[in-house]
Amino acid sequence: MSMTLKALLKSPWVFHLSTGSCNNCDIEVLDCLTPRFDVERFGILLAGSIRHSDVLLVTGSCNRMSVERLKKLYDQVPKPCLVVGIGTCAGSRGVFIDSYNCPVPLDHIIPVDVYIPGCPPKPEAIIAGVVKLIQKVGNG
Amino acid sequence: MNYFYPVNLIVFGFLLTALLGLISSWVDRKVTAMVQYRVGPPLLQPLVDIVKLLGKETLVPAGASRGAFLLAPLVGLAGVVASSTVLWGNLLRPSTSFAGDWIVILYLLTVPSLGIILGGFASRNPLASLGASREMKLVLSYELPFVLAMLVPVIRSGGSIRLGDILSSQFANGANAGSLSGIIALVVAVLCIQAKLALVPFDAPEAETEIVSGPLIEYSGAALAVYRLAKNMLLFVLPFFLGIMFLGGFRLHGIEILWSVLKFVGVLALITVIRNTNPRVRIDQATRFFWGPVAILGAAAVVLALLGL
Numbered sequence: 095m096s097m098t099l100k101a102l103l104k105s106p107w108v109f110h111l112s113t114g115s116c117n118n119c120d121i122e123v124l125d126c127l128t129p130r131f132d133v134e135r136f137g138i139l140l141a142g143s144i145r146h147s148d149v150l151l152v153t154g155s156c157n158r159m160s161v162e163r164l165k166k167l168y169d170q171v172p173k174p175c176l177v178v179g180i181g182t183c184a185g186s187r188g189v190f191i192d193s194y195n196c197p198v199p200l201d202h203i204i205p206v207d208v209y210i211p212g213c214p215p216k217p218e219a220i221i222a223g224v225v226k227l228i229q230k231v232g233n234g
Numbered sequence: 235m236n237y238f239y240p241v242n243l244i245v246f247g248f249l250l251t252a253l254l255g256l257i258s259s260w261v262d263r264k265v266t267a268m269v270q271y272r273v274g275p276p277l278l279q280p281l282v283d284i285v286k287l288l289g290k291e292t293l294v295p296a297g298a299s300r301g302a303f304l305l306a307p308l309v310g311l312a313g314v315v316a317s318s319t320v321l322w323g324n325l326l327r328p329s330t331s332f333a334g335d336w337i338v339i340l341y342l343l344t345v346p347s348l349g350i351i352l353g354g355f356a357s358r359n360p361l362a363s364l365g366a367s368r369e370m371k372l373v374l375s376y377e378l379p380f381v382l383a384m385l386v387p388v389i390r391s392g393g394s395i396r397l398g399d400i401l402s403s404q405f406a407n408g409a410n411a412g413s414l415s416g417i418i419a420l421v422v423a424v425l426c427i428q429a430k431l432a433l434v435p436f437d438a439p440e441a442e443t444e445i446v447s448g449p450l451i452e453y454s455g456a457a458l459a460v461y462r463l464a465k466n467m468l469l470f471v472l473p474f475f476l477g478i479m480f481l482g483g484f485r486l487h488g489i490e491i492l493w494s495v496l497k498f499v500g501v502l503a504l505i506t507v508i509r510n511t512n513p514r515v516r517i518d519q520a521t522r523f524f525w526g527p528v529a530i531l532g533a534a535a536v537v538l539a540l541l542g543l
Contacts, residue, residue, distance in 0.1 A: 098289025104282045132272035134263070137279050142446035145293060145454035148286070172291035172454040 102148055102174065103228045105137035109147030109171070113164050113200075115154030118214035119181035123151055125217040133221065149176045149224075155183040155190040156200050168204045177206045178227060180220060182213045207231070238327060246326065247319030255467035256280040258502055262469060265506040280466060284459050292455030299356040306353030307453070307460035313345025314467045321474055324397045325484060331398030339397070339475060340384060343430065346468055347373050350439070353461070354449025365448020368517045369439035372429055375524035376436075380426035382532030386410065386419035387479045389539040401483045409482035415538035420480045422532045424501070427472040428508060429520065431465070435512040436520050473501040 112120055126133050127140055141147040144167055156164065168177075179200050182188040190196045200206055208230065210223035259280040267274025294300050317339050323330040347369060354366025387410045388395055391403035410416035429436035440448045450461055477484055477497050484494035515523065 096289075098286065101282050101286035101289060105279065105286045129270045129272040132267070132274075134267065134275050135273050137275055137282060142442045143451040145452055146447070146450075146458060148290070170293070172293055174290070 099174065099231065103232055105139075106149045106176070106224075106228075107139045107141040107147050108149045108151050109141050109144055109167075111150055111152050111164065111167060113152060113154035113160040113184075114157040114196075115181060115183055119153035119183070122214045122217055122220060123153070123180060126220050131217050131221065133224075136224075138224070144170045145172060147171060147175070149178060150204075151178050151180055152184050152200060152204075152206075153180045155187045155193075155196045156198065156203060157190075157193075157195045158197065161198075161203060164203060176208075176227060176231065177204055178223065179206045179209045180223075181215060182211055185209045185211050188213065238323075238330065242323050242326070242330075243315070243319050246322035247315045250322070251315070251318040251467050251470055252463060255463070255470040256284070258470045258473075259466040261499065261502055262506045265503055266510055269507065269510040284463055287454075287459035287462065288456050290455040292457050293452075295358055295452045298358040298452065302352055302356035303452075304457060306349045306356060307457050307464065308349075309352060310346040310349025311460050311464040311467075313342050313349065314464050314471055316345075317342035318467065318471045318474070321397075321471065321478065324401065324478070325486070328398045328401070331396050333394075333396050335397050336384070336388060336395040336400070340381060343472070343475070344373065344377070346464055347430070349464070350449045350461075353453065357449070357452035359452050361445040362449050362451050365439045365441075365445050365451070369432070369449060371517050371521055372432070372436060372439055375521040376426045376429040379422050379524055379528040379532040380430070382529065382536055383419040383422040383426065384479060386415050386535050386539045389536065390416065397478060401478060404482045409480065411480045411482075413539075414543045415535045416480055418531055418535040418538065420476070422528055422535065423476055423480065424504060424508075425528055426524075427476065428505060429524070430472060431468060431505070433505065433509040435509075435515050437509075437514055438517040438520060441514060469502070473498055473505070476501055 110120065110123055125131065150168065150171060152164070154160070179185055183190065184200050187193075187196050187199055208223055208227040210220055212219050215223070257277075260275065260277055263279070264274040292304075294303055320335055320339055320342070324335070351366045351369050351373075354362040354369065387400045390410055390413070391400045394400065394403075404410060411420050432440050440450065445451070450458065453461060474484070477494075481497045481501075484497065485491075486494065
């Protein structure tokens with residue numbers, strides 16, 4: 095594994111991107127950053143700007159309005175970057191699967207590295223998902 | 235040929251300062267974590283961050299001024315390296331201290347802010363421009379009290395603007411912070427370096443929650459790594475400078491090493507605690523604060539020093 099990738103797994107700065115979620119997943123993501131779970135132990139920081147981020151945390155069901163922004167933002171991330179789909183909506187569009195407004199699932203738009211199911215997933219589940227992502231990338 | 239200057243520049247000015255800056259950054263993050271009742275990052279975290287950023291793609295925004303955008307972080311880094319070289323030279327070989335190096339340091343410590351302003355305006359982003367203009371206002375606000383505070387050690391050492399003389403007068407008469415004027419000037423200087431480092435409460439230029447890291451918003455990859463490195467080094471250089479001016483300097487032999495480390499970590503922890511226990515002030519409030527109470531306090535310290543207190 096290259097030095098860059100190794101360093102990236104030890105300091106993944108996350109960017110939080112909501113594509114029309116109900117905000118529950120967003121709140122659970124923010125919970126991970128609170129002192130109780132303290133993900134800074136693993137070098138994870140919340141990046142305010144997309145240019146600083148390494149991991150995109152995508153929540154929500156990718157509605158028509160946000161898909162264009164999602165594509166644009168994915169193009170703006172400095173590569174290499176990873177994508178995590180958080181919540182049932184990002185995984186399978188949840189209850190919105192028959193909606194006129196959510197035509198395609200997330201992985202038809204951008205490549206996704208790991209899904210974390212749950213409505214919303216607990217902070218423990220999000221941390222477990224990120225650990226699995228790190229193991230997966232670490233093992234090539 | 236004197237090899238002291240190039241060796242000092244590369245080994246002490248850059249490498250050692252970078253190492254100590256990364257450690258300072260870790261101390262800052264660890265103390266922050268302790269204040270918030272959490273564990274905090276491991277020791278190597280700041281270094282890992284820099285290595286990771288060096289390996290990432292460097293994007294230049296469309297329509298940005300490419301040369302200025304990529305040059306600005308280097309300008310900032312060069313300013314920090316030059317100022318730390320002068321300070322290390324003073325510490326390691328007092329004979330290299332020259333008349334007026336006090337002015338040179340004050341001058342060079344403004345250069346990192348200029349680098350940030352340059353980068354912010356070059357990146358063609360409204361938030362970056364806003365952050366850069368706030369940084370400019372902040373520089374205008376804190377420079378006056380900072381210079382007033384730094385005048386106190388000069389007056390107390392008999393009007394000499396050589397750092398070497400300021401240090402030797404402190405060795406002879408005790409640290410400047412031990413006197414009334416010295417301690418007032420130290421308080422003013424700590425407030426000013428808080429603003430120089432753009433830390434809370436004076437982090438309006440980089441306010442994460444409103445203008446998402448301001449001038450740095452468009453930076454990525456190696457350019458961001460250079461900026462972060464410069465900031466981390468500044469986090470070492472400014473408390474180091476304060477230690478030389480007010481706390482009797484640093485000596486590197488015997489038990490004095492322990493005292494030097496304690497002085498440095500004390501100032502650093504003070505800065506971190508201030509940044510963790512205060513809300514952000516608006517830029518107009520910051521300007522009013524520095525030109526009003528802080529400048530008056532600085533002027534009072536100068537008057538007291540002239541009276542010999």
